[in-house]
Amino acid sequence: DTGYELWMNYKPLPESGLKQSAIRYGSHISLPGSRYDEVIRKELERALKALLTVTPIFVQDNAVGIQMSFCKDKGLGEEGYIIRSGKKRITLQAYSDAGFLYGTFHLIRLIQCGYPLEQLNIKEIPALEFRMINHWVGLGGTVERGYAGKGLWAWDDLPKKIEPRYTDYARAEASIGINAVILNNVNADPRILGHDYLEKVAALADIFRKYHIKVYLAPNFAAPVKPSTTKDVGKQWGGVGIGHLDTADPLNPEVQKWWMDKVNEIYSLIPDFGGFLVKANSEGMAGPQDYHRSHVDGANMLARALKPHGGIVLWRTFVYNPEIDKDRMKRSYKEFQPLDGQFDENVVLQTKNGTLDFQPSEPAQPLFGAMRHTPLFPELQITQEYLGRSVSLVYLLPMWRKTFLDFDTYCNGKGSTVSNIIAGKTFPSRMLGMAGVGNIGRSRNWTAHHFAQANWYAFGRLAWNPEESTESITSDWIKSTWNCDEATLEVIRQMMMPTWESFVCAHAPYSLGFTVKREDHYTAGFEQRANKEWHVSKESIGTDRTTKGTNYVSQYFKYNKDIFNSLSQCPELYLLCFHNVPWSHKMKSGKSLREEFKSNLKRGIEQVDVNIGLWKSIRNKIDPVRYEEVLESLYKEQRDTKVFYQAALNFFSQYW
Numbered sequence: 206d207t208g209y210e211l212w213m214n215y216k217p218l219p220e221s222g223l224k225q226s227a228i229r230y231g232s233h234i235s236l237p238g239s240r241y242d243e244v245i246r247k248e249l250e251r252a253l254k255a256l257l258t259v260t261p262i263f264v265q266d267n268a269v270g271i272q273m274s275f276c277k278d279k280g281l282g283e284e285g286y287i288i289r290s291g292k293k294r295i296t297l298q299a300y301s302d303a304g305f306l307y308g309t310f311h312l313i314r315l316i317q318c319g320y321p322l323e324q325l326n327i328k329e330i331p332a333l334e335f336r337m338i339n340h341w342v343g344l345g346g347t348v349e350r351g352y353a354g355k356g357l358w359a360w361d362d363l364p365k366k367i368e369p370r371y372t373d374y375a376r377a378e379a380s381i382g383i384n385a386v387i388l389n390n391v392n393a394d395p396r397i398l399g400h401d402y403l404e405k406v407a408a409l410a411d412i413f414r415k416y417h418i419k420v421y422l423a424p425n426f427a428a429p430v431k432p433s434t435t436k437d438v439g440k441q442w443g444g445v446g447i448g449h450l451d452t453a454d455p456l457n458p459e460v461q462k463w464w465m466d467k468v469n470e471i472y473s474l475i476p477d478f479g480g481f482l483v484k485a486n487s488e489g490m491a492g493p494q495d496y497h498r499s500h501v502d503g504a505n506m507l508a509r510a511l512k513p514h515g516g517i518v519l520w521r522t523f524v525y526n527p528e529i530d531k532d533r534m535k536r537s538y539k540e541f542q543p544l545d546g547q548f549d550e551n552v553v554l555q556t557k558n559g560t561l562d563f564q565p566s567e568p569a570q571p572l573f574g575a576m577r578h579t580p581l582f583p584e585l586q587i588t589q590e591y592l593g594r595s596v597s598l599v600y601l602l603p604m605w606r607k608t609f610l611d612f613d614t615y616c617n618g619k620g621s622t623v624s625n626i627i628a629g630k631t632f633p634s635r636m637l638g639m640a641g642v643g644n645i646g647r648s649r650n651w652t653a654h655h656f657a658q659a660n661w662y663a664f665g666r667l668a669w670n671p672e673e674s675t676e677s678i679t680s681d682w683i684k685s686t687w688n689c690d691e692a693t694l695e696v697i698r699q700m701m702m703p704t705w706e707s708f709v710c711a712h713a714p715y716s717l718g719f720t721v722k723r724e725d726h727y728t729a730g731f732e733q734r735a736n737k738e739w740h741v742s743k744e745s746i747g748t749d750r751t752t753k754g755t756n757y758v759s760q761y762f763k764y765n766k767d768i769f770n771s772l773s774q775c776p777e778l779y780l781l782c783f784h785n786v787p788w789s790h791k792m793k794s795g796k797s798l799r800e801e802f803k804s805n806l807k808r809g810i811e812q813v814d815v816n817i818g819l820w821k822s823i824r825n826k827i828d829p830v831r832y833e834e835v836l837e838s839l840y841k842e843q844r845d846t847k848v849f850y851q852a853a854l855n856f857f858s859q860y861w
């Protein structure tokens with residue numbers, strides 16, 4: 206095994222009653238006559254041959270086996286399905302084509318993970334309609350914040366050369382319910398909209414369509430501008446536009462026409478193109494504010510070009526400006542909240558889970574719950590930019606749950622959790638979705654660290670259902686990636702579950718943001734960051750964001766504002782993000798902050814040590830190649846964590 210198969214690692218199931226019953230069902234299959242029949246047939250053949258050593262016979266109509274057919278239950282929508290079983294037959298029903306694709310992968314998962322098949326009564330409808338992966342791939346092929354090799358798309362070879370890997374990629378995404386991919390970096394090279402690149406994009410779209418995946422692009426807002434006159438627009442690209450205009454002002458009719466024409470061109474090549482993801486007026490990228498226009502002007506202009514074709518605009522809210530706000534955590538809310546209700550109906554605001562910037566731990570972005578008339582899609586970062594790259598084993602699902610999805614915003618009183626809000630349960634929303642910044646590259650096993658596959662998997666399952674239990678997502682991943690052995694399951698679970706917490710203790714204690722070097726976001730950067738990003742002295746540590754400090758707390762609804770504002774009530778996880786705390790402060794453990802901080806710094810090393818021992822204990826259960834590769838990753842993590850620990854200790858000792 207190399208890890209290439211990901212969680213679709215179909216291996217013969219051990220002999221058992223379950224296997225026998227799966228064989229009975231799996232021997233005869235009737236397909237529904239859907240757009241995805243070909244893909245479904247191939248997947249079932251592949252899975253059942255490997256899992257059950259059965260070559261299924263495909264029949265027209267069957268009284269035994271697996272039967273797929275359309276049903277009239279409109280409520281299932283475009284992607285939902287029902288799986289039911291009786292003694293002789295499993296029926297998979299859907300109202301629309303894609304339901305069969307997702308239902309098939311679900312059924313395979315049940316067989317692969319050893320669930321009993323006799324009494325199935327499953328109804329699945331995705332909670333979110335847009336389940337998206339963002340690829341920060343540049344046109345040169347490198348992936349911004351990617352740690353698994355170059356980007357998947359071999360731009361130079363496209364559209365002529367189609368790699369089999371593109372299909373394998375689409376299959377992997379479909380298997381976890383992803384239905385949208387943004388192909389290029391949000392720090393967008395304008396050339397992505399050139400006709401030559403659009404043809405490459407169209408070639409990928411042709412493959413992804415077979416798996417019910419739509420493609421989107423990240424355009425550069427300054428694209429309409431002539432290459433030569435754009436020097437000041439958009440620092441990141443030196444203002445290299447691809448158009449013929451002198452301006453990208455969204456209210457200029459010529460600019461609007463440029464985008465209309467461009468969008469028409471895109472749809473002539475890709476009729477089901479999804480839309481645009483835009484990073485504007487953020488970290489030097491061009492945007493409407495360069496022309497004294499607002500985010501609304503910019504987003505709506507693009508939305509109007511896409512509207513006739515059914516496309517959408519995902520406008521990012523990741524903005525900060527140290528020149529205006531001393532506390533950069535305040536900017537996004539200040540800039541976007543007042544615009545609620547002004548965006549066109551096909552505009553979504555794509556918003557990072559936390560307020561700062563994908564730190565190991567941070568409180569949820571207060572915009573969630575505060576914008577009732579604008580759809581907000583969370584942007585989670587699957588790639589471990591600040592969480593140990595593809596070196597550290599850090600399982601992100603517990604973080605996504607605890608710091609984000611389960612966070613109760615109190616926007617409609619108790620129970621207004623982020624997961625309820627994003628699923629449209631707290632107040633209605635025109636569009637529901639979730640985006641994840643991918644951790645995938647050309648590395649043989651896709652994510653470099655075998656365990657980083659789990660974060661990709663968990664994201665997909667969460668995007669389908671933000672309330673799916675951590676327990677079932679985790680055990681499904683382990684069983685379908687490694688094996689169904691009880692000891693394997695238990696040991697791997699024990700390895701994964703505490704990793705986020707221990708990583709935070711060792712790298713960003715109590716949500717102290719930015720502890721790594723600016724250059725790499727990986728090695729210890731305390732000297733660089735101290736008393737710039739956060740305060741530290743011999744007396745105290747942390748940033749005062751209370752009403753007496755930067756007053757960031759006031760962006761939260763009252764309940765949370767009061768809790769975060771109070772030193773005694775603030776969850777300790779967020780203590781140093783909200784408060785400047787004396788080293789002598791008594792923690793819940795009874796220890797002083799100084800003592801607890803110090804002993805917590807060691808938790809990173811302790812966790813790796815434990816994980817090495819655990820991993821070795823299942824040596825005979827794991828295939829040799831992956832066993833060795835994981836062990837090697839753990840040793841590298843151990844070395845790097847020790848170096849980080851030493852740097853932290855050296856730095857903080859000056860203040861203790």
Ligand code: BDP
Pocket residue numbers: 349350391392484488523562563590
């Ligand atoms: C930061 C990354 C940077 C991204 C930016 C973003 O360091 O590479 O371009 O976020 O999300 O975390 O736009």
